[in-house]
Amino acid sequence: MYGKGLRPLSIATVVMWAITLSLVFFYAPIEADQGFLQKIFYLHVPLAIIALCGYVIGGIFAILHLRKDDPRWDAYSYVSIHISVIFTVGGLLTGAIWAKGSWGHWWVWNEPTLVSFLIVFLLYATYYPFRYAIEDRQRQARYASVFAITAGAFVPLNFLAVRASASLVHPRVFATAEGGLPTSMLVTFLCALVSMGLLWATLVKFELSAKSAQGQLKRLRRALDAPVGPPSSRIAPEVQ
């Protein structure tokens, strides 16, 4: 049931990415200060923004799960967080590459956004051991939802604290996307953001349908009461 609409969504994602990449490489100007390296901006910033949005969405699904007590919302919440964690790793890696290129170090503690991002990643990375340490299925879903809500509230607070600890000492090196970008860059950036959002949605939908197909398969197997695995020769001779 989750597979419905997966194909048009995937096609839209591929088309959007083709447009975005051609914009990035052929339309957006080369930045005077940083040169070609600056183009990683179109990958790094959307990855980070979409990952954070994904965490918030995961938290909202978790609230819905606690309110409605429907395990479907828990699956949504889990998959949202799962894909966002992957995006966060991507954001951290691209951030490290950018930092190496423009400041000469793989990791810079003075950049509050990067540090906040690491802390958010560290917290969400504990979602998996936390979730799978609880055996009872219903309790697992409920606790995971509480975690998702708590972590969702943690994200903005963390950004505030890290920003406050660095703001007076170190000036922001990069202007944010809204601040003083030329139109061509802004258009490319918005395109990249939309593509990344579509990619996130596609991956979420894909994992959900894969998970539900897996679950259905397991249920069918159990219903058939057949031994799991490849057709075994042990049964066949008996039939013949």
Add this chain to the structure above:
Amino acid sequence: MTPSRTAFAAILAKDLRAELRTLQSLPAMALFAVSSYVIFRFGLNHSHLSGALASGVLWVTLLFAAVLGINRLFVAEREEGGFDAIRLAPIDRSVLFTAKVAALIIYLALLELIAVPIFALFFLNSAASLPPLIIVLVLADIGLAATGTLISSMAVNSRARDLLVPLVLLPLVIPLMIAATAATEPLMLLGGVSYHRFGTWLMVLGLYDLIFALLGYAVFDFLLED
């Protein structure tokens, strides 16, 4: 007294009495803190600390000592069936949360009553930073108790009990530690007590306390359902 308040007082009194009779958590926390100071003294090879180093040593020690207590916070409930009793009792379940937070705040305050003067005795040149430090300690204790109680109540019902509290709690309290260490650092400068951005950091601490206390209170109901 309303039923909730009676229940709150009963659970809190039960916890404190149990701790007083068994002395399971507090002495361990205090001993751990003192041992950590000795390790820091040799690990850093400093016999006197000031500024950022002093505030870092103090807060890392207090946090890790607190984790010991937080780990054990719900063990009695789990082993002796206290959770079932709370579920059966005709009271609001969030009372368990508030009572446990209060108990944890008291444990932390007692721990700090022992560990902070010893810290000053071991490492600091003057005790002038201690009075303003009390405000920071109180605000950090509230936040630590709120998040600690929430995580502990979930971890105790899992397979990997002792592992989950440090694992999940440490990233969760990073903002709290940023604010607490940043507020403490100027208090412990060599040149005397300074209040550089003290108010800002107290506000961050207060905001953290408010958010996680309300959040814990709101979601705790769901943790007791079964």
